Amino acid sequence: MAGVLPPEVEELFDAALVGELTVVGRKGRPITYPLIPLYDGQYVYLTSAVLFSKKLGHIKANPKVSISLSDPVAVPAANFARVTLQGDAEVIEDDTHEGWEELLPLWRAKEPVIDSFVKKRFAIPLFFERSIIRITPKRVLYWRGGDTEVDPQVFELEGVS
Amino acid sequence: MTTLTTREAVTRARGYRQAVLSWVGADGYPMSVSGSFRTDATAGTVVVGPLPTSSRPPAGQEVCVTFSHIRPQRGVGYDERRYINLWGPATHDGGSVRVVADRASGWDEAEVPFFEYAERNVPRARSYMENLGAQLRLSxxxxxxxxxxxxxxxxxxxxxxxxxxxxxxxxxxxxxxxxxxxxxxxxxxxxxxxxxxxxxxxxxxxxxxxxxxxxxxxxxxxxxxxxxxxxxxxxxxxxxxxxxxxxxxxxxxxxxxxxxxxxxxxxxxxxxxxxxxxxxxxxxxxxxxxxxxxxxxxxxxxxxxxxxxxxxxxxxxxxxxxxxxxxxxxxxxxxxxxxxxxxxxxxxxxxxxxxxxxxxxxxxxxxxxxxxxxxxxxxxxxxxxxxxxxxxxxxxxxxxxxxxxxxxxxxxxxxxxxxxxxxxxxxxxxxxxxxxxxxx
CATH class of the missing domain: 1.10.600 (Farnesyl Diphosphate Synthase)
Structure with a gap:
């Protein structure tokens, strides 16, 4: 089944090991966090340990976020391009202990070593108490070839849910 | 995340490949665009660009400039993790965006190892879980x-x-x-x-x-x-x-x-x-x-x-x-x-x-x-x-x-x-x- 994102953008999200999540902080300031993005064809997911929960508070106060894929080293895609996805985020944390594990298959596909870390979760248990950040994409700005000196191609994704 | 002086942040930024410029757009969504950059540590400024008009924040807009580096090691994880965020008002400089930093923070695992970084945040994590009504579990x-x-x-x-x-x-x-x-x-x-x-x-x-x-x-x-x-x-x-x-x-x-x-x-x-x-x-x-x-x-x-x-x-x-x-x-x-x-x-x-x-x-x-x-x-x-x-x-x-x-x-x-x-x-x-x- 085709995903909600344009294929060339999906390729980037499928490859991305790090993206830059920007949230709106107190006083309306943008704040950016590097995180690993996961994509299931409908939503973009990020997870955040409760140890680093500031961003979760910001998202709960203002769900409008963006995530950029900008670094060719961190996005090892065959057809590298730069992209910024804007959307509405929801923090899912009914079960911080195991809830995020439903994303393990997506995480494992990018970072197989995650399984060995999870097996050692007893050593750093608070790192594995995690909230899910689920982003519903609304708009994508796409810079072909990664060239940001030109206008981006804009994909409006209204109606996606 | 450690607070940095703006001068220190701008000086350190020189070691990164690119800058990511972010601001909150008129529609309320954050907008980000990456680009090449140059710095002036004495003035505490970063100039990002050139960028087309559509990818520039309005003059006077509060922006965040992020410098991020990570070395993904497939099968191993990551190393060399470090990043800097600096904030300030944007001004237009030809086709580029000049930011005079008024606040900065960052993390470099070479200075603060990940486990120490995590440990410093334990009180925050416990308070967060308490507010959620969640209990840390282990067998x-x-x-x-x-x-x-x-x-x-x-x-x-x-x-x-x-x-x-x-x-x-x-x-x-x-x-x-x-x-x-x-x-x-x-x-x-x-x-x-x-x-x-x-x-x-x-x-x-x-x-x-x-x-x-x-x-x-x-x-x-x-x-x-x-x-x-x-x-x-x-x-x-x-x-x-x-x-x-x-x-x-x-x-x-x-x-x-x-x-x-x-x-x-x-x-x-x-x-x-x-x-x-x-x-x-x-x-x-x-x-x-x-x-x-x-x-x-x-x-x-x-x-x-x-x-x-x-x-x-x-x-x-x-x-x-x-x-x-x-x-x-x-x-x-x-x-x-x-x-x-x-x-x-x-x-x-x-x-x-x-x-x-x-x-x-x-x-x-x-x-x-x-x-x-x-x-x-x-x-x-x-x-x-x-x-x-x-x-x-x-x-x-x-x-x-x-x-x-x-x-x-x-x-x-x-x-x-x-x-x-x-x-x-x-x-x-x-x-x-x-x-x-x-x-x-």
């Missing part, structure tokens, strides 16, 4: 494993087994009494570990320590909220009561002398960290540990099995006593900043690096000399000389101390080697006795 096995610091039981198994091996060399050995003694000694040890955690939680030493390792800084179960103080106290008292029951049984059935040895062991384990004595706070933790996990345990095991007094387990256990004290000694190196904050003036807190390493070297050398003298004077069987093969391990620990004294996580291999030194040398002493018994 009962892992809670028990962590809270009791179970792997450190080797510190008990070695001296008790050595005492039993000495008894066997004197023609007295009984598996049942030996194992019962081991169970009692292990119970005191686990109770002691929990008592030590409780006292270090109450006096704030463990909370002040943001660089715990698997070998130092306590079990962390109280700091992480895995176990309550009440639960810890209950288990601690339970272990001591269980040990006392075994001690009484051994005293009543074997020899009453063992009761006094047991009392000495329990008293040492308590005065180690319990107020008002708190001997570990007075720089006396090492001798107390050496006595308790050396001669006291070896003699206790000997008495329980052989039912009579003998000096040999005392002399044979001296090297084990020294090596176990050196475990505590080295493990306190990464704890020294947190310990100093709460007035826990261990030898490591009191002494400069050079003296700490010199004393380590001297004590390890004494332990090896005692092994040699014991064997050559027939106090112990000649086969116990095999324990001298562990000299290179001690040298490796020394090298680790010299090189990584100020790097808690880099020191971990040396701390591990030091534990292996105690374990291996102790096992070889025991094997020396076993070989002697087999050949006798």
């Amino acid at each position: 009962p096995f892992w809670k028990f494993f962590l809270a009791t610091r179970l792997p450190f039981l080797t510190a008990t198994i070695i001296p008790v087994s050595l005492g039993g091996a000495v008894a066997a060399s004197h023609g007295s050995f009984h598996w049942g009494w030996f194992l019962l003694t081991l169970l009692g000694a292990a119970s005191v040890h686990l109770g002691l570990n929990m008592a030590n955690d409780l006292f270090d939680d109450i006096n704030g030493a463990d909370a002040a320590n943001v660089t715990p390792t698997p070998f130092s800084g306590g079990s962390r179960v109280l700091q992480y909220g895995l176990v309550s103080r009440r639960g810890m106290l209950g288990a601690c008292v339970g272990f001591y009561l269980f040990a006392a029951a075994i001690g009484l049984l051994l005293a009543a059935t074997r020899t009453w002398s063992i009761l006094w040895v047991g009392v000495v062991g329990v008293v040492l384990s308590l005065v180690y960290s319990a107020p008002p004595f708190r001997l570990v706070h007075r720089g006396l933790g090492e001798p107390v540990t050496a006595l308790g996990f050396g001669p006291v345990m070896a003699v206790g095991a000997y008495l329980a099995v052989a039912q009579e007094w003998n000096w040999e387990p005392v002399l044979a256990s001296i090297p084990v006593a020294i090596f176990v004290a050196l475990i505590l000694y080295v493990n306190q190196v990464p704890d020294r900043i947190g310990d100093a904050v709460v007035g826990k003036r261990t030898l490591i807190v009191r002494w400069p690096k050079a003296r700490v390493i010199a004393v380590y070297t001297g004590l390890a050398a004494i332990a090896f000399v005692v092994i040699g003298v014991n064997a050559l004077t027939s106090v112990s069987p000649i086969w116990t000389l095999a324990a001298l093969v562990t000299v290179p391990l001690a040298l490796r620990v020394r090298r680790g101390l010299v090189k990584h004294y100020d790097q808690p996580y880099a020191l971990m291999p040396a701390m591990q080697d030091n534990i292996v030194l105690h374990l291996t040398s102790g096992l070889l002493l025991i094997i020396g006795y076993v070989v002697h018994n087999l050949l006798a």
Whole structure:
């Protein structure tokens, strides 16, 4: 089944090991966090340990976020391009202990070593108490070839849910 | 995330490949665009671009400029993680965006290792989970494993087994009494570990320590909220009561002398960290540990099995006593900043690096000399000389101390080697006795 994102953008999200999540902080300031993005064809997911929960508070106060894929080293895609996805985020944390594990298959596909870390979760248990950040994409700005000196191609994704 | 001066942030930014410029658009969504950049540290400015008009924030808009670096290592994870965020108003500079930084923060794992970064955020995490009404979960096995610091039981198994091996060399050995003694000694040890955690939680030493390792800084179960103080106290008292029951049984059935040895062991384990004595706070933790996990345990095991007094387990256990004290000694190196904050003036807190390493070297050398003298004077069987093969391990620990004294996580291999030194040398002493018994 085709995903909600344009294929060339999906390729980037499928490859991305790090993206830059920007949230709106107190006083309306943008704040950016590097995180690993996961994509299931409908939503973009990020997870955040409760140890680093500031961003979760910001998202709960203002769900409008963006995530950029900008670094060719961190996005090892065959057809590298730069992209910024804007959307509405929801923090899912009914079960911080195991809830995020439903994303393990997506995480494992990018970072197989995650399984060995999870097996050692007893050593750093608070790192594995995690909230899910689920982003519903609304708009994508796409810079072909990664060239940001030109206008981006804009994909409006209204109606996606 | 650490707060940086804007000048420092702009200077550090030069080491990155690109900048990501973010601002909040008119529709309320954050907008980000990356680009090349140049910096002026003196003016505290970053210029990002060139960027097309559609990718530039309005002049005067508050923006965040992010510099991020990470080296993904497929199959391994990440390393070289570092990033900087700086904020300020944007102005247009030709086709680029100039940002005069008024605030900055960042993280570089080369300066603050990930585990320290995580540890510094534990209070925030606990407060967040409390607000969620969530409880940190771990299986009962892992809670028990962590809270009791179970792997450190080797510190008990070695001296008790050595005492039993000495008894066997004197023609007295009984598996049942030996194992019962081991169970009692292990119970005191686990109770002691929990008592030590409780006292270090109450006096704030463990909370002040943001660089715990698997070998130092306590079990962390109280700091992480895995176990309550009440639960810890209950288990601690339970272990001591269980040990006392075994001690009484051994005293009543074997020899009453063992009761006094047991009392000495329990008293040492308590005065180690319990107020008002708190001997570990007075720089006396090492001798107390050496006595308790050396001669006291070896003699206790000997008495329980052989039912009579003998000096040999005392002399044979001296090297084990020294090596176990050196475990505590080295493990306190990464704890020294947190310990100093709460007035826990261990030898490591009191002494400069050079003296700490010199004393380590001297004590390890004494332990090896005692092994040699014991064997050559027939106090112990000649086969116990095999324990001298562990000299290179001690040298490796020394090298680790010299090189990584100020790097808690880099020191971990040396701390591990030091534990292996105690374990291996102790096992070889025991094997020396076993070989002697087999050949006798």
